[in-house]
Amino acid sequence: MTVLSFDEQGVEVIYEGTEFRLEKDLIEEAVRKDYPDVTDHEVLQMVEDDPSLSGEPRRIKEILD
Numbered sequence: 001m002t003v004l005s006f007d008e009q010g011v012e013v014i015y016e017g018t019e020f021r022l023e024k025d026l027i028e029e030a031v032r033k034d035y036p037d038v039t040d041h042e043v044l045q046m047v048e049d050d051p052s053l054s055g056e057p058r059r060i061k062e063i064l065d
Helices: 024-031 040-047 060-064
Strands: 003-007 010-015 018-023
Touching: 003 040, 003 060, 010 024, 010 040, 018 024, 018 040, 024 040, 040 060
Parallel strands: none
Antiparallel strands: 003 010, 010 018
16 A cells, blocks of 8 residues: 655655655656645555546545645
8 A cells, every 4th residue: 555645845655665755846747747636546646557446536636735
């Protein structure tokens, strides 16, 4: 299971027991959107090859509010 923890500057990720950080600038460049408009599903797709996406995608600005 992948764990994503969002903050104003990026995302802390735990993937297969490895913890790392995706910075805001990297996410914006990869997804080609402003950070607040990126969804949790888009970040998960950056981390996993074939993620199991369930529920409605949530924009980062909704998660941080």
